[in-house]
Amino acid sequence: MDKKSKILLVDDDVDLLELLSIRLIAAGYDTDTARSAESALNYLDISRPQLIISDMQMGGMNGMALFERIHQMIPTLPVIILTAYGTIPDAIAAVQRGVFGYLTKPFDSKNLLAQIARALKTIPQSPNTEKSQQTWRSEIITQSPVMEEALSKVELIARGDASVSLCGESGVGKELFAHAIHDASSRCDKPFIAVNCAAISEQLLESELFGHVKGAFTGAIRNHKGFFQLAEGGTLFLDEIGDMPLLLQVKLLRALQERQIHPVGCAEAIQIDVRIISATHRNLRNEIAAGSFREDLYYRLNVIALNIPALSQRQEDIPLLSNHFLNFFAKKHTRKINGFSPDAMQMLVGAFWPGNVRQLMNTIEQCVVLCTTSLISKTLVFDALHMETTQLMSLEDARRQFEREYLVKVLKITSGNVAQAANFAQRNRTDFYKLLKKHQLESTVFRNLGKN
Numbered sequence: 001m002d003k004k005s006k007i008l009l010v011d012d013d014v015d016l017l018e019l020l021s022i023r024l025i026a027a028g029y030d031t032d033t034a035r036s037a038e039s040a041l042n043y044l045d046i047s048r049p050q051l052i053i054s055d056m057q058m059g060g061m062n063g064m065a066l067f068e069r070i071h072q073m074i075p076t077l078p079v080i081i082l083t084a085y086g087t088i089p090d091a092i093a094a095v096q097r098g099v100f101g102y103l104t105k106p107f108d109s110k111n112l113l114a115q116i117a118r119a120l121k122t123i124p125q126s127p128n129t130e131k132s133q134q135t136w137r138s139e140i141i142t143q144s145p146v147m148e149e150a151l152s153k154v155e156l157i158a159r160g161d162a163s164v165s166l167c168g169e170s171g172v173g174k175e176l177f178a179h180a181i182h183d184a185s186s187r188c189d190k191p192f193i194a195v196n197c198a199a200i201s202e203q204l205l206e207s208e209l210f211g212h213v214k215g216a217f218t219g220a221i222r223n224h225k226g227f228f229q230l231a232e233g234g235t236l237f238l239d240e241i242g243d244m245p246l247l248l249q250v251k252l253l254r255a256l257q258e259r260q261i262h263p264v265g266c267a268e269a270i271q272i273d274v275r276i277i278s279a280t281h282r283n284l285r286n287e288i289a290a291g292s293f294r295e296d297l298y299y300r301l302n303v304i305a306l307n308i309p310a311l312s313q314r315q316e317d318i319p320l321l322s323n324h325f326l327n328f329f330a331k332k333h334t335r336k337i338n339g340f341s342p343d344a345m346q347m348l349v350g351a352f353w354p355g356n357v358r359q360l361m362n363t364i365e366q367c368v369v370l371c372t373t374s375l376i377s378k379t380l381v382f383d384a385l386h387m388e389t390t391q392l393m394s395l396e397d398a399r400r401q402f403e404r405e406y407l408v409k410v411l412k413i414t415s416g417n418v419a420q421a422a423n424f425a426q427r428n429r430t431d432f433y434k435l436l437k438k439h440q441l442e443s444t445v446f447r448n449l450g451k452n
Helices: 014-026 037-046 063-073 088-096 109-121 145-159 174-183 202-210 246-258 284-289 295-301 315-332 342-350 356-370 378-385 400-413 418-424 429-438 443-447
Strands: 006-010 030-034 051-055 079-083 101-104 164-167 192-196 235-239 275-280 304-307
Touching: 006 014, 006 037, 014 030, 030 037, 037 051, 037 063, 037 400, 037 443, 051 063, 051 109, 063 079, 079 109, 088 101, 101 109, 145 174, 145 304, 164 174, 174 192, 174 235, 174 275, 202 246, 246 295, 284 295, 315 342, 315 356, 315 400, 342 378, 356 378, 400 418, 400 429, 400 443, 418 429
Parallel strands: 006 030, 006 051, 051 079, 079 101, 164 275, 164 304, 192 235, 235 275
Antiparallel strands: none
């Protein structure tokens, strides 16, 4: 049992909620509570437990409706339903829809603990003690639910050995994700080799991938191990795979199918044990249709596809990332800078970011280098962006269905400061509080987020 596992308990019966929490804490678990399904969804906007245990009958949204919402948001998160009105058909129907467990009240504590233990076993654990402390994800900075969902998939992917294709715009951090998959896997103590297929000339790429023997061509004065051999037992990350020449695609496909390589100039095959992770910003299906990428290689590489969210999908991470880069570059360039002016941060949050995290990092570095005061100003940010920014829409212009998502992002950006959030949204505090109440959002939860 993982004694650090976080369990969210959802029930509108305060006494039962407290009793269940006491029992689970005594059993070694960490618990949080929510008194309604709506509050539970609010909780998931800012935090991610390993398991949810919910009552079925509650005022407002019931347990199954809550499960359906959770399953849409976080399909890998197990849910156990408790009910005082359960029947065998109800239990079967719930499990068929994806509920992990279904228990009738009054439930047996041993049975509940057994179900919890089984549910937590479905959550991937890293293969060694150091990695189990989540050092595998330490380079990925986020407080975004869409990123947390992607990272939960990384853990699942790391348990197996199938080839992985990372999809996403340029600059989203595909190599960071490839490294995270490697570090969370059983191959973590073996080499991780990253190759940019677009950065090596076509004439050299075959030799760099597969190696060559002495005398294989003019200038081959000694045997040379390729990236496949250097990555033996570990992971080979092939970035910008869409730029690989067709002739080399054939040789790569053969190597993946046969699990062996032929160095240039060598008649003997060499067995390989390497996990392949590939990435590209290109649409490979379009490349296949255009005849520039082999369909059979695509399916060999794309056994598991993982999409990495663009920065525009995780705007609540922009203040977090900006301050991280600020601290890094201020130290690198020996600058004493305390932070960003409010309008500078608002411009950063509202920018388009076609270059994603890489562009944000470069922008912050330029601002740090050119800053002559204790705060980075809006003018510095504007000049560094080299483009007009599009500010976050006001609530008056936001469509109703996006109101809740907008409020969550603004509360995260301001760490639950309602006055700042209301100003950011161009609303007075009274109207803003009404919107929070309408969407059942509690600013105090966001205020405590940065303290966890």
